[in-house]
Amino acid sequence: MMEHFHLNTPLLESADMARRVGTTVYLKMENSQPSGSFKIRGIGHLCQQLARQSMGVVCASGGNAGMAAAYAARKIGVPATIVVPSSSPELVFQKLKDQGATVKIIGKVWDDADAEALRLAGTEGLIYVPPFDHPLLWQGHASMISEVAATLGPSRKPGAVVVSVGGGGLLCGVIQGLKDVGWMDVPVVAMETVGADCFNAAVKAGRMVTLDDITSEAKCLGAKTICKKAFEYSQCSELTVISELVTDQQALHAVETFLDEERVLVEMACGAALAAVYSGLIGRLQAEGRLPTPLGPLLVIVCGGSSINMEQLTNLKHKLRT
Numbered sequence: 402m403m404e405h406f407h408l409n410t411p412l413l414e415s416a417d418m419a420r421r422v423g424t425t426v427y428l429k430m431e432n433s434q435p436s437g438s439f440k441i442r443g444i445g446h447l448c449q450q451l452a453r454q455s456m457g458v459v460c461a462s463g464g465n466a467g468m469a470a471a472y473a474a475r476k477i478g479v480p481a482t483i484v485v486p487s488s489s490p491e492l493v494f495q496k497l498k499d500q501g502a503t504v505k506i507i508g509k510v511w512d513d514a515d516a517e518a519l520r521l522a523g524t525e526g527l528i529y530v531p532p533f534d535h536p537l538l539w540q541g542h543a544s545m546i547s548e549v550a551a552t553l554g555p556s557r558k559p560g561a562v563v564v565s566v567g568g569g570g571l572l573c574g575v576i577q578g579l580k581d582v583g584w585m586d587v588p589v590v591a592m593e594t595v596g597a598d599c600f601n602a603a604v605k606a607g608r609m610v611t612l613d614d615i616t617s618e619a620k621c622l623g624a625k626t627i628c629k630k631a632f633e634y635s636q637c638s639e640l641t642v643i644s645e646l647v648t649d650q651q652a653l654h655a656v657e658t659f660l661d662e663e664r665v666l667v668e669m670a671c672g673a674a675l676a677a678v679y680s681g682l683i684g685r686l687q688a689e690g691r692l693p694t695p696l697g698p699l700l701v702i703v704c705g706g707s708s709i710n711m712e713q714l715t716n717l718k719h720k721l722r723t
């Protein structure tokens with residue numbers, strides 16, 4: 402088995418969250434990965450398979466996929482070029498440079514940066530690292546579910562899994578992981594913020610759609626089109642994928658509550674998943690009969706993210722003050 406760059410992260414229990422949802426709540430702490438988010442699982446795996454002995458990698462990213470690509474590139478000893486949209490906060494640019502990457506700020510949203518990354522891959526012979534749309538990414542991300550099954554035991558399967566959705570790579574990886582461990586019947590609650598809701602828009606339209614713009618402050622969920630595989634999963638009758646939205650204010654409140662209660666600071670993209678618990682959504686889904694009552698243990702993927710610090714949190718509170 403080729404060396405992998407991700408850690409087998411802690412699976413913590415949250416008593417405070419359990420009190421809110423009336424069942425055990427497990428937190429898969431992907432914020433503690435070496436690159437700052439779950440991304441290193443899939444991107445590390447893809448780089449190991451495709452980028453060894455290459456001229457280097459290029460990745461377009463809202464920040465966290467770029468952090469993972471820069472980290473993986475450094476570990477395999479090749480250069481990394483990360484293309485970041487201007488919508489990403491300044492602290493992300495600095496963190497990427499600290500990882501030894503060459504950083505290019507191109508375009509307003511991720512899709513603009515991605516066009517430049519594809520161009521650079523062609524002209525400079527670099528390995529293009531997609532941030533969410535590739536089977537090797539989903540294979541790598543699936544390892545987080547195998548770890549949970551190994552810790553809980555196959556008989557202690559979750560009642561539901563909660564994930565954030567940007568371009569859909571995490572969602573596809575989690576679903577692949579559930580299939581790998583025989584938990585295909587476990588419902589997945591797919592969370593987005595209003596204004597970064599490309600998956601919810603596609604599910605509602607019943608077809609692939611592209612958002613006009615990204616207006617949410619959860620910039621790391623800012624893909625304008627969901628990956629096709631995620632949409633296909635949403636249409637698959639053998640799976641239960643529940644697409645839900647929270648506002649930026651609810652995602653920010655979740656970030657603050659998580660910091661207070663669990664003493665961990667995560668970014669808005671992760672707040673979207675946490676808001677499923679803190680906003681009362683889980684109870685609403687049970688009342689609507691879309692989740693069972695009683696509900697088995699809830700597994701929340703704490704996806705992490707590097708584009709947050711106290712200054713950024715203060716800026717968000719001013720920008721989003723209700």
Ligand SMILES: COC[C@H](NCc1c(COP(=O)(O)O)cnc(C)c1O)C(=O)O
Pocket residue numbers: 438461462463464465466467511532533565566567568569570571572620621622623624668670671704705706707
């Ligand atoms: C535009 O951005 C896509 C990607 N972030 C995606 C992301 C997600 C959603 O993962 P996805 O659904 O894109 O695989 C969740 N949680 C965090 C902390 C993330 O950074 C990036 O960094 O380039």
